[in-house]
Amino acid sequence: KQKVRLVASELGLSVAKKKDSVGLCFVGKRKRFADFLSEFVAGGEGEVRDVDTGALLGRHADLASYTVGQRIGGYTHAEKTYVVAKDPPTRTLWLGRGRDHPAMYHSTVWAMLPSYLPTPRHRTTARLRYTSEEPTPCVASFQSVHLPPQVPPSLVRAVVEQLGVAGGEGPAGECSKVVRIDLSEPQRAPATGQVAVFYDGDVCTSAAVIVHSVPHGQREWPPRSGE
Helix, strand or coil: CHHHHHHHHHCCCHHHHCCCCCCCCCCCCCCCHHHHHHCCCCCCCEEEEECCCCCEEEEECCHHHCCCCCEECCCCCCCCEEEEEEECCCCEEEEEECCCCHHHEEEEEEEECCCCCCCCEEEEEEECCCCCCCCEEEEEECCCCECCCCCCHHHHHHHHHHHCCCCCECCCCEECCEEEEEEEEEEECCCCCCEEEEEECCEEEEEEEEEEEEECCCCCCCCCCCC
8 A cells, every 4th residue: 555655646636645545335324334234144142251261341332343452442441442353152342451461362263165275284484464564484283184173164164165175174174275384483463264365575475264273382263251
């Protein structure tokens, strides 16, 4: 966007300084995105908990209305709170205090249906959010990779059906189309449903849909409500 604005400015176009659009044109100006989403996705209400203490902070109206990394208020009067995890099976929304809460930074990511990977395990770079300044060095592996047990089978089916590709899912959660991404540096707020994009220099080489990730130093994620 910055490069486009620079070109527009050089051409003397008035849109060079126009405010960014962050909405969806087909939703409509007078309709909240959460209301629009509820017509198609049933996330369901559930608990809101503090990721550090496990304390119950309240209840949310619809899990599908939130995304990892989103700032939300109304549950605590203290420091600004952000969504650090969503647990669809229990419909629990986990919050952390501060934009850079440690639980926001993940070092291992699982993604499905990569469009192309040259070798079963290779070093490359990946961008997990479009706002990232530069792709992050990583190791991408897809041979004998298993999905973590926390990944709901319904999510696997949804991704496979959405992209119209046979996923090869097995009874043990193994999928021939799963890639594990081990990042050299933890990245902020990778979210299920977003796309991990791989690069060789400035050339985009592959992409895959994120289905799970864990914060740096953690083995299981999201946490359990009783812990």
